[in-house]
Amino acid sequence: MSSTLDQAPMLHAIMVSWTESERGWGYRPDGVSLHISSADAKEYIAKYWSRMPKEVPDEYTRNDDDGKSIGVTPELYHRIRESKGSTLRLGPGEYYQLVEKGSIIR
DSSP, rough: OOOGGGGOOEEEEEEEEEEETTTEEEEEEEEEEESHHHHHHHHHHHHHHHOOOSOOOSSSESSSSEEEEEEEEEEEEEEHHGGGGGGEEEEEEHHHHHHHHHEEOO
């Protein structure tokens, strides 16, 4: 049995949840983006929406929130930090694997 003291220290990150919308099919989870700071998350979201057309496309992804604070392992924090814009995009499969592994604490 492991205790909390046996676990690696967690570092702070910001997680934004995303949902894909497809005309005629509906909605489905589209993973998450992980950011070092709230400012990085806000910038990522703003850049994403600035590239969208004025008309609603048949298929697009939308953020479900502006980000929430989570804990991540030092290894995952390093992956986020080394990613372009200090942002790491994860599909649903990889996200749930990292949660199950304990690399992300929601």
